Amino acid sequence: MQRLQASSPATVSAAKRRAILLLALATFASMVAQRLCDAMLPELAKVFSVNLAQASRVVSAFAVVYGLAQLFYGPLGDRIGKFKVISFATLACSLGSLAAFFTASLDQLVWTRMLVALAAAGIIPLSMAWIGDAVAEDQIQEMLARVGLGTTMGIVGGQLFGGLLSDTLGWRWAFVLLAMIFGLVGVLLLLDWRSQADARPVARSASAPGLVAQTLLIVIGPWSRIVLLVALLEGAAGFGVLAIWPSHLHHALGLPLTSAGAIVALFGLGGLLYMMAARRLMQRFEQTVLAKLGACLMSLSTLIFAFAPYWQITLPACLLSGFGFFMFHTVMQANATRMAPAARGTAVALFSSALFLGQSLGVLLAADLIERIGSAAVIAGGGLVVLLLGFYLARAMQRPQAAN
Numbered sequence: 090m091q092r093l094q095a096s097s098p099a100t101v102s103a104a105k106r107r108a109i110l111l112l113a114l115a116t117f118a119s120m121v122a123q124r125l126c127d128a129m130l131p132e133l134a135k136v137f138s139v140n141l142a143q144a145s146r147v148v149s150a151f152a153v154v155y156g157l158a159q160l161f162y163g164p165l166g167d168r169i170g171k172f173k174v175i176s177f178a179t180l181a182c183s184l185g186s187l188a189a190f191f192t193a194s195l196d197q198l199v200w201t202r203m204l205v206a207l208a209a210a211g212i213i214p215l216s217m218a219w220i221g222d223a224v225a226e227d228q229i230q231e232m233l234a235r236v237g238l239g240t241t242m243g244i245v246g247g248q249l250f251g252g253l254l255s256d257t258l259g260w261r262w263a264f265v266l267l268a269m270i271f272g273l274v275g276v277l278l279l280l281d282w283r284s285q286a287d288a289r290p291v292a293r294s295a296s297a298p299g300l301v302a303q304t305l306l307i308v309i310g311p312w313s314r315i316v317l318l319v320a321l322l323e324g325a326a327g328f329g330v331l332a333i334w335p336s337h338l339h340h341a342l343g344l345p346l347t348s349a350g351a352i353v354a355l356f357g358l359g360g361l362l363y364m365m366a367a368r369r370l371m372q373r374f375e376q377t378v379l380a381k382l383g384a385c386l387m388s389l390s391t392l393i394f395a396f397a398p399y400w401q402i403t404l405p406a407c408l409l410s411g412f413g414f415f416m417f418h419t420v421m422q423a424n425a426t427r428m429a430p431a432a433r434g435t436a437v438a439l440f441s442s443a444l445f446l447g448q449s450l451g452v453l454l455a456a457d458l459i460e461r462i463g464s465a466a467v468i469a470g471g472g473l474v475v476l477l478l479g480f481y482l483a484r485a486m487q488r489p490q491a492a493n
Contacts, residue, residue: 113239120243128252128350158210163438178211244357252350329451330471359411384479386413391472
């Protein structure tokens, strides 16, 4: 695999830069929605008189619907326009988030979370696919990193808002704030939608096959299968286990939810630091090196976080863990956009579907295993799985099929 040389930002038009900024805001809101309930889980368990595993349905149900909906949004984005779908999906998320404020039971909250997931599924993956279409091949990973700033800041915001508002105004008001963010970003996206004339997709050599044919082509491809399998396991061991980090700090170290959410938010801040350094690192290192280095850093930091006897130690551990995880994850994203250039929306949708179905499985498995082996062992195990995935992916990328 060759290094990806980042091209000059001057080659990206003003319209595309504006669109990428708006997409970053949309992915921020989407990731806030995904991570908002992590720090809330102990509070929701107390309010609705359930255990942590039952309360975690607000996270796992979101991830299931989010993952399955990719199968719908990918082809839809390829047919009617990715930016258009993103715009309306963002507005729909605002309505679903507002509905969560009025729920009277855990089941109702789960249903509203599923509605938000159904709409949010059309934001991050299609944003990635839009970039894959709209910019030159050698700019894709750098532009993905720019949109990734919104995603990583969303992790920070989700953890902070969920913990802070649960401890102050009440958990319901977190959904009001989320509805306001989605509503504002959705309006901005709609206003920009019709100004995309000079951001038409960059011409690609392959012609698009039919929907069923393109999906089968992606699923049965040897390289695509590797990417999708790694995405599934990454979702379970990385994003899935992350949902119990605040609960671990709350129960194991006695921190209030606000503090626990703020500390875990450093995971997202670590990802943000990586995004800021991504261009320089991509110029210096091959993707295989970034995959292995990121997995090693994340695994080591996770082990420190899991068994830290004092909460102060978890601060740098969270920061470095996020830096390493997103170093690995952006390599995965770049490979996802290259699985099928002629059907990029469908390919990235399948990638996201695997990622978030894995997250759902990870949340459920982690919540169940806590009762058996404890949260520290579960978190450490997730880090070790990511380590194995990093080296497996790096080895697979050196095979001839990875270049096809």
